[in-house]
Amino acid sequence: MKTLDIVVPVYNEEDCIEETFKRLCDVKTLLLDKLHVNFLFVNDGSKDSSIDILKKLAFDNQFVKVIDFSRNFGHQIAVTAGLENSNADYVAIIDADLQDPPELIVDMYNKSLEGYDIVYGKRLKRENETAFKKITAFGFYRVLNSLCNLDIPTDTGDFRFITKDVVDVLKRMPEHNRFIRGMVPWVGFKSAPIEFNREERFAGETHYPLKAMLRLAANGIFSFSLKPLKLINWLGLLLLIFSLVSLIKMNLLSATILFVGAVQLFAIGIVGVYLGRIYEEVLKRPLYIVKDKYNM
DSSP states (O other): OEEEEEEEEESSOTTTHHHHHHHHHHHHHHTTTTEEEEEEEEEOSOSSSHHHHHHHHHHHOTTEEEEEESSOOOHHHHHHHHHHTOOSSEEEEOOTTSSSOTTHHHHHHHHHTTTOSEEEEEEEEETTOOHHHHHHHHHHHHHHHHHSSSOOOTTEEEEEEEEHHHHHHHHTOOOSSOOHHHHHHHTOOOEEEEEEEEOOOSSSOOSOOHHHHHHHHHHHHHHHOOHHHHHHHHHHHHHHHHHHHHHHOGGGHHHHHHHHHHHHHHHHHHHHHHHHHHHHHHHTOOSOOEEEEEOO
16 A cells, blocks of 8 residues: 655744644545555644653554754754655645645645646635735735746745655755745646645644744745846946946936945845855755754
8 A cells, every 4th residue: 555644844833733743644544445544743843741641642643754953953854754754655744824725635645636736725815824925825826927037836825745756856966045936846847736625723823923924935936046146237228338337427326326326235135035045955954953853
């Protein structure tokens, strides 16, 4: 019988874990005659009682596997750890907050049997999210696709079902600044969406406030596009034209100096981001540190 690992990154989800486990068990039951299913929880340095709950689940259930980080390394790194510690025929990725319905994993598996190596959840509706978040989420993928030479599916997250072939390629991609929802379509393979309405969190508060969303967006852009660097060339041309105009109209001199200074700082900032990313890769530090493992 083929195997499925359901990878669940966890950060301060003490109020959600038991309900998530219950619903994942329902999925396991539905797939009982088709797949041998394990749950692989990755505790990303939670500061609440998440690890205690996970340890108890692992103690009571051999199919519950837990990786406990030494500190918080971030959501994308937690997902990566789950992928790297899986040798299953299939891997499903889902967050612990239950905004993405675990039951959809069964539909994803059935869809994969049609010959798809990647089946991803595509959000049609977002329950109880602010208009600002909906607008920014709508615009993010469209801006990202316009900047990247890569077709990243719109209105998707990391909720997906992938085959071992895809996982094996992802394991050979060691970059520190990871954007899983861009890395998966980058590897290629045949993919298909499963549409669903995204629910509100089961409990607790979102771990993706505006600051985290902006950081994730920047990571996606700088991981898959060189167009920000090309933008500097166009800004240089614009500055040249602006400077020529200022020679004709000297009263624009002060404005020109301020404009040039601002653009220079902006350009240096863009270059600095790329250099910083190169620096992080050159250090060759491990992506994460594992404190403990359970049932592994």
